Amino acid sequence: MLIASYNPAGMGDNLIVLTNNQTESFHINHQGNVIQFITDNSELIGYNFINISETLDLSNVSGQVFLSKEQVAELNKLIEKSGFSEKLVVDEDPKFVVGYVETAEPHPDSDHLQVTTTVIDNDQRVQIVSGSPNMQQGIKVVVAKVGAMMPSGLIIWPGELRGVASNGMISSGRELHLPNAPQVPGALILPDDFAPVGTPFDVNSAAAQSLFE
Incomplete structure (x- = not known):
C-alpha cells in the first residue's frame, strides 16, 4: 500500500x-x-x-x-x-473500481446497515458494510478499495461497523465529488453498460463526469 x-x-x-x-x-x-x-x-x-x-x-x-x-x-x-533501511514499494493497484453487489444482507446489529459481498477487480470478493439507503443485491457500484483516498482526503482502511468487518467503501456520487451529484446519502448505481466489473474508475473521465447530466 x-x-x-x-x-x-x-x-x-x-x-x-x-x-x-x-x-x-x-x-x-x-x-x-x-x-x-x-x-x-x-x-x-x-x-x-x-x-x-x-x-x-x-x-x-x-x-x-x-x-x-x-x-x-x-x-x-x-x-x-538519509540512512533509513525501510524502502517504499511501488503500488500500481487501482483503488477505485467498478464493483458488483453480489449479495446484500441485513446487519445483525443494525436496522439501517447492510453487509454486502461485492465483486471487484480480479474476480475478488470483499465484504463491505454499507449504510446507503438504496443498497441492494445485483447493482453495479463504485468501490473505493482499502488504500483509496477519497476527494475529501479520507483514507479507506480495513475496519469494522458494529462488530462486522468491512474492507472498502461503496461510494456515492457526492463522496466522489462528481458534478451535479445529489447531496444526499445513497450509493452511486452505475448503468449496467457503464464498464465491466473490475474496471478502474477514473472520477475525472468523461464517462464519470457525465453520470448526472
Missing part, C-alpha cells in the same frame, strides 16, 4: 507517503529532509519528505499523488541517503 499526498497550500513543500494505518504508538525519526514514522514493532507507517520540489516535480498536483516507478525510485534514493 502506498498513499501519497501533496498539498503545498496547506502543508508546505512536503510530500506525505503512508504505507500503513497508524494503529499503535509510533516513533518519529528525522534525518535531513526525511522524517520516518515507524511503530514500536519496527513496522513502517510512512515518510514525510521535506522540500520535495527539489527532487520531484509536483507543480500541477494538489491532493493525492499517484507515484510512478521512477518517482518511487527517487524517493528511495532519499531514504537511503
Whole structure:
C-alpha cells in the first residue's frame, strides 16, 4: 500500500507517503529532509519528505499523488541517503473500481446497515458494510478499495461497523465529488453498460463526469 499526498497550500513543500494505518504508538525519526514514522514493532507507517520540489516535480498536483516507478525510485534514493533501511514499494493497484453487489444482507446489529459481498477487480470478493439507503443485491457500484483516498482526503482502511468487518467503501456520487451529484446519502448505481466489473474508475473521465447530466 502506498498513499501519497501533496498539498503545498496547506502543508508546505512536503510530500506525505503512508504505507500503513497508524494503529499503535509510533516513533518519529528525522534525518535531513526525511522524517520516518515507524511503530514500536519496527513496522513502517510512512515518510514525510521535506522540500520535495527539489527532487520531484509536483507543480500541477494538489491532493493525492499517484507515484510512478521512477518517482518511487527517487524517493528511495532519499531514504537511503538519509540512512533509513525501510524502502517504499511501488503500488500500481487501482483503488477505485467498478464493483458488483453480489449479495446484500441485513446487519445483525443494525436496522439501517447492510453487509454486502461485492465483486471487484480480479474476480475478488470483499465484504463491505454499507449504510446507503438504496443498497441492494445485483447493482453495479463504485468501490473505493482499502488504500483509496477519497476527494475529501479520507483514507479507506480495513475496519469494522458494529462488530462486522468491512474492507472498502461503496461510494456515492457526492463522496466522489462528481458534478451535479445529489447531496444526499445513497450509493452511486452505475448503468449496467457503464464498464465491466473490475474496471478502474477514473472520477475525472468523461464517462464519470457525465453520470448526472
